Amino acid sequence: MHSDVIQRFYFSGQPVRGAIVKLQNSYIESLNGHDYPPIVNALLGECLASTLLMGLNLKHQARLSLQARGNGVIHLLMGEAQLKINPGELNQHSIRAVARLKDPYDASAEASLTLDELIGQGHLAITIEPEEGERYQGIVEAKAASLSACLENYFQQSEQLPTTIQLITSPTMAAGLLIQRMPTEESKISANEAQTDNLWEEVNTLAATVSNNELLALDSETLIFRLFHEHVVTLSPPEKVCFDCSCSEERTGQALLKIGVKEVSALLKLDSEVVMDCEFCSARYRFTQSKLQQLGMKFN
Ligand SMILES: [Zn+2]
Numbered sequence: 001m002h003s004d005v006i007q008r009f010y011f012s013g014q015p016v017r018g019a020i021v022k023l024q025n026s027y028i029e030s031l032n033g034h035d036y037p038p039i040v041n042a043l044l045g046e047c048l049a050s051t052l053l054m055g056l057n058l059k060h061q062a063r064l065s066l067q068a069r070g071n072g073v074i075h076l077l078m079g080e081a082q083l084k085i086n087p088g089e090l091n092q093h094s095i096r097a098v099a100r101l102k103d104p105y106d107a108s109a110e111a112s113l114t115l116d117e118l119i120g121q122g123h124l125a126i127t128i129e130p131e132e133g134e135r136y137q138g139i140v141e142a143k144a145a146s147l148s149a150c151l152e153n154y155f156q157q158s159e160q161l162p163t164t165i166q167l168i169t170s171p172t173m174a175a176g177l178l179i180q181r182m183p184t185e186e187s188k189i190s191a192n193e194a195q196t197d198n199l200w201e202e203v204n205t206l207a208a209t210v211s212n213n214e215l216l217a218l219d220s221e222t223l224i225f226r227l228f229h230e231h232v233v234t235l236s237p238p239e240k241v242c243f244d245c246s247c248s249e250e251r252t253g254q255a256l257l258k259i260g261v262k263e264v265s266a267l268l269k270l271d272s273e274v275v276m277d278c279e280f281c282s283a284r285y286r287f288t289q290s291k292l293q294q295l296g297m298k299f300n
Helices: 025-031 038-057 115-119 147-159 193-207 212-217 220-228 249-259 261-270 289-294
Strands: 005-011 016-023 062-070 074-084 092-101 122-130 136-141 163-170 173-181 233-235 239-243 273-277 284-288
Touching (some): 016 025, 016 193, 025 038, 025 092, 025 239, 038 062, 038 163, 038 173, 062 115, 074 115, 115 147, 163 212, 193 220, 212 220, 249 273, 249 284, 284 289
Parallel strands (some): 092 239
Antiparallel strands (some): 005 233, 122 136, 163 173
16 A cells, blocks of 8 residues: 555446545655744645645646745745656655744744734635646635634635535544535536436535544555545546655756845855755755856856
8 A cells, every 4th residue: 555645436337536645755755954833834735735635626736735825923835746657657756845923933923823824914826837828826715723624715716616625634634525516517417417416415515524634544445435435436547746846957047146246145145055944855056157157057
């Protein structure tokens, strides 16, 4: 059994689908090198699980990110997934995360705060950048006690898709369960509306009985059986998830070129090289003047 997986499932002949995600190593590696308070680690775990769950409807490769920004003790909370979706192959995805906090920050004092209390006045942005096609961004107010409630609002407001999301983390694991009612036209399933209403209600009642421990500990197959054994549910093969940062010396150098020669020259007067740290994975990149010249920066 893989420890880092997302698995989709479908209710046979009904426009109701869902997914279960479990992250262990990829979650821990995403937090490595950071020293966030436990509550921030937990929220980042929820963010990462959500980015994967939100990709449920995508048919092609894309980068999907969730960003909560505000004026509270947490300025930024971000989870990002590179969704590698290849028809006919087993999908594989990679994730990374970052948070920015207001300083100084007393973690112990904030342990019981809700999402909106931590983010303050702010919003949650869902961005999808397909490898081919147009970038999409949806925004909702970060005005809910939890990330799952915020995302449920997003699906209701922006997509008109009834969706329920459960998210849970432990210090070593993040897990999530999403259930969604598809629009009848899109699902290509000629289901009876009243019948679907009943199923949707029943599935939600059943899903609400899952405990945090069960969501963390049970594998998808056992969990689906435990919840929905009276229904015919098709479980897709597990798709692997790993931690991977897409930063590189080349991309970091390109970012410096955008900053401009004036600012970079000022930095080079202070030191013999410009040092850039990746906010996601803490990788360090060093650029001397000659290296920057090689990249195309023109010094006077
Ligand atoms: Zn990086």
